[in-house]
Amino acid sequence: MSAQFPLPGLPPVAPPDGGGERDRGEPGRGRRRGPTREQLLDGLNGPQAQAVQHEGAPLLVVAGAGSGKTRVLTRRIAWLISERGAHPGSILAITFTNKAAAEMRERVEDLVGGRARIMWVSTFHSACVRILRKEIDKFGFKSSFTIYDAADSKRLMTLVCKDLDLDVKKFPPRSILNWVSNAKNELQDHEDAAKDAQNGQEEMYAAAYGEYQRRLRQANALDFDDLLMMTVHLFRAFPAVRENWRRRFRHVLVDEYQDTNHAQYALIHELCARQLEEPTTGVPQDEVEPAELMVVGDADQSIYAFRGANIRNIMDFEQDFADARTILLEQNYRSTQTILTAANAVISRNESRKPKQLWTDAGQGPGIVGYVGDDEHDEARFVAEEIDRLTDEGGVRAGDVAVFYRTNAQSRVFEEVFIRVGLSYKVVGGVRFYERREVRDAVAYLRVLANPADSVSLRRVLNTPKRGIGDRAEACVESLARRDRITFWEALQRAEDAPGIATRSLNSIKGFVDTIEQLQQMVEAGERVDVVLEQVLTRSGYLKELEDSEDPQDETRVENLAELVAVAREFSDDPVVGPSADPAEVEAGEAEPPGLTDFLERVSLVADSDQIPDAPADGEEGDQPPSPGQVTLMTLHTAKGLEFPTVFLTGLEDGVFPHLRSLGDKVELEEERRLAYVGLTRARERLYVSRAVVRSAWGAPQHNPASRFIDELPVDLVDWRRTEAAMSSWNRPQLGFGSSSRGGGAVQRRFGTATARKDAATKAKAARAVPSLDPGDRVQHDSFGLGTVVALEGAGDNAVASIDFGADGVKRLLLRYAPVEKL
């Protein structure tokens, strides 16, 4: 299966099905003169038209799923430009992904023409990078700073932990990083965090935060959260800078406002709120009128609280921005009434929610189809079989179908089955292209060339491929850097001064430094990125090592690197500027041509959803016959903002979806329910819900009860093809692939692994009654020994106990399987 890796951020993308936006074919494309008022308002309903034309006060558009919010956003931008004379360069539109940004820009261009190119349409992160590239020297960073992604951050934090001699068991880098991320989202720098530390643990975390920041600065690098926090801090520390940007952006539009975190909210506030008081500086307040603000969102689709998103932002919009107005979009243009009724029923179980009912005049449509599989393989087989049937009977292309699941790990079974039956598919997310080892290695080389201070990347490639520079030599150089207060790179350049370094290592280091310096010269000379990359791969010996390798895996690694070179080539060929370039400057011919930094940025800021396959393009791919496309597999989170004619919502089991870790917590459970709502409302016509009675996780089979979300669907809407009761008999029919799904005809019995597994699970279940425990109880565990129950979550089959086993630490155990005995 050859995966496709589209160059992130490049414009020409259409959503899998047209995205519900029905603007294609409307007037505007290629016109010299802008569209007329009537054309811009054509086909809009009352509230939509109102939102497009709204003038003045901050506006919140509460847009239910499928209510045409993208349409409102694009039409409004076009309206601002052609009816209200707004300069395109004065417009800032924030979207959730690069792909959404590219799409929006394209649609606006369709309406008002090429001058729309100079608008800022980007994610929060990309917009911040653009601002910081211009301003960050004020904080002592160089504008060529590197952006560290989650993996880089983790690596750095691991180094910090070693440095501070932290017990990794007690302070896992992962947890510290989470804590740091939360602090940054709340705009707390490490000093604030240290001040607020409540206990020893938090003090430790704050200390790690401080050291981590120090290292980032030394490496001239920022992590994801820094991009937002630094921009806000910049505006607060330099009011004149902020005024400049406030003057520039006269119109700010924010999509998916329900998923903004505090830092993002603060950023919008800095740009758009009236500055009522400015106690700290002498800058006259409100020198310019604040920008006109429109935010669009739906509290019911807020699914990123775990990442710091604050639902409060949208709930309290009217309090946060003076004179704010709200427009409600409840008419749905996407789904059948059946699907909407189901979604409404589920989401209405959430308390503390403003009432909202989606409706459509599209008619009832087909009923929802339900299926209960013996196990996850059976469930996947049903899905494959059903897709096969739908495509055979016509009307449905594979590209119209999406399969959703809660966690990435669940994709595997579907892949296995789909491969077996020859169903073409594409997994979005999961192990991403840019996270593969060889790609990260290559990117690390490029980063070093762009920013030699980036010691995380530098140390990554120092001995990759193996060139005889081991831990020992690295430590010597490190201590030299520390002693002379120079960067790791500078220390490498004069490694002969490092005390105790072996001559052998020294020679290797000299060779390495030479290579890097030569490559740097290529970059300085303005060589194309793809050429630089090719040279990196050959001169470093990286490619040779892979090519000489016996490991068949290394063959695909070489292919992936070739793919990366191709991406770089496409990038260099394309006149479209990198995210850090200011379109207005490009227009004015003032910008540098896109270089290495732009390329690296594009690589860092890609999202999963940026890789969603395009709709089968009509005649675009050379002279291939129109392909039926591929089934799309993705997590529910990635599915946000998309829509498909046919949707399979799988793994609907308590403990899977809703996720086990949310079962005991009402707030988290409500977020899971919103996730279910997102999933349900992605479907246009056909919706399937399915679950497996037994599912293997961690190798061991789990018997999961039906998801509570299934019980929340109105019973009369779901047509169950198969239920749990149907297979309680020993003579239960199995649906062979390709056989009729209405049983009775070809009934096959299977004695395969799945059945055996189920029997084993059933036995295990019968053998062990769930012990009833209370906090404080003493228990005996087969391998951990004596322990004390600390806490209990969930009930019945899903009861989970946190048990303190002393030296072994606190374990979370699923009581149904854990070999614990109450004493």
Add this chain to the structure above:
DNA sequence: CCGGGCGAGATTTTT
């Protein structure tokens, strides 16, 4: 310095 062997932990969700 390197490679193999072994044990522990991982699974929420991602810009």
Add this chain to the structure above:
DNA sequence: TCTCGCCCGG
């Protein structure tokens, strides 16, 4: 079940 990091012998 798989991957990553650590330890030890060459």
